[in-house]
Amino acid sequence: MKYDDDQRWYQCQRCTNCCKWEGDVVLEEGEVEQIAAFLNIPLYDFVRDFTRLRGNRQGLSLIDKEGTTECIMLDGADCKLQEVKPEQCKGFPNRWNFPNWREACEALPGPRPPEELR
Ligand code: SF4
Numbered sequence: 810m811k812y813d814d815d816q817r818w819y820q821c822q823r824c825t826n827c828c829k830w831e832g833d834v835v836l837e838e839g840e841v842e843q844i845a846a847f848l849n850i851p852l853y854d855f856v857r858d859f860t861r862l863r864g865n866r867q868g869l870s871l872i873d874k875e876g877t878t879e880c881i882m883l884d885g886a887d888c889k890l891q892e893v894k895p896e897q898c899k900g901f902p903n904r905w906n907f908p909n910w911r912e913a914c915e916a917l918p919g920p921r922p923p924e925e926l927r
């Protein structure tokens with residue numbers, strides 16, 4: 810992973826690829842509580858039904874839909890957690906990405922939005 814530090818900004822085209830590839834949807838400290846509250850689900854139930862240990866066993870990830878690598882929170886082209894989306898999801902591809910990420914992501918370069926809209 811790396812962070813872009815130049816002035817380019819890539820606008821998400823909602824292709825949903827990043828919600829479907831294999832890997833962890835990392836939940837950072839505080840996000841578990843925030844998402845459970847947003848979904849109006851008791852914290853214990855949310856952790857039990859919607860999360861698993863990350864591959865590195867260092868914290869929690871959202872689970873995938875059964876038999877797929879698609880995030881449990883993807884609903885068509887929409888994220889059910891739009892208002893409280895995990896930082897990992899909000900940050901791709903502008904704050905972090907990986908080599909050749911544009912082969913897997915349809916985001917297009919455009920003007921850099923104001924800080925509050927990133
Ligand atoms: S892969 Fe890129 S364009 Fe597609 S939903 Fe994710 S950020 Fe948006």
Ligand code: SF4
Nearest residue numbers: 828880882883888898
């Ligand atoms: S939480 Fe939302 S944005 Fe993140 S991977 Fe799941 S569906 Fe996609």
